[in-house]
Amino acid sequence: MLTRDNGPSAKYHAFTTELSRRCSGGASFQSSYTLTKNLSNAGGPAPGGFAAENGPTTLDIFGIANDYGDVAFSRRHRFLTTFLWELPIGRGRKLLGGVNSAVNQIVGGWQMNGILLFQSGPYLTPTFTGTDPSGTGVLVRGVTTTQRPDRIGNGNLSNPTIDAYFDRSAFVRPASNIGRFGNAGVGILRGPGTQVFSMTLAKQFSVTEKLRLRYEAAFANLFNHLNPDIPGTLNITSSAFGRITRPQAADQAGPRTIQMSLRISF
Secondary structure (H helix, E strand, C coil): CCCCCCCCCEEEEEEEEEEEEEECCCEEEEEEEEEEEEEECCCCCCCCCCCCCCCCCCCCCCCHHHHCEECECCCCEEEEEEEEEECCECCCCCECCCCCHHHHHHHCCEEEEEEEEEECCCEECCEECCCCCCCCCCCCCCCCCCECCEECCCCECCCCCCCCCECHHHEECCCCCCCCCCCCCCCCEECCCEEEEEEEEEEEEECCCCCEEEEEEEEECCCCCCCECCCCECECCCCCECCCCCECCHHHCCCCEEEEEEEEEC
């Protein structure tokens, strides 16, 4: 008999500090650092993301506390800096301050915006399928087949690689009908972090009193730093466990892209 119950709990603690500064010469920046601890059992036995509206299915209603751990995709550390800089080039500026109007139309009035992001990796949970260690019929009662294995090691490697980001030997699949679930916790694996710098370079050209052109070049992940995504599977029974096959897509952390635009205002 399937029932629905409001039973989970969650605790979120965070520390945030921020520094903002407007400097002389047309430069300003804002930097922030956040330290977060986000714990919950609302994601179920093997969460793969934030809890859905109707919640997950619980393997053991008498041991829901065993599902308590770091929330998937929360980041413990996050440092973010944004800045705006009006380049000191052109008429009235430090560099080429005495150029004529024609040259100033080309070299003067450029503006640079940037975003710098450093954050630690998300919290992930190892899984397995194919056996029923508890003997409660989870494979046939239509609830879920995804469970956590037994943990016999750390699981996080000090020098992870794209092909082996986690230690497979740290986990084993429990045998069937041993009267318990796996002892691995929720969110015990740390995924890849993010390091990305993106920038926009823009300038407005005055053609006539009412006609203006704005040119903009946007560089996502300007230095093309490789930010691996989470492994394709966390199932310890799969040969692809811990293997990363793609870069991150969020936070402009994928491969470097350059986009240029020209806008006409009249």
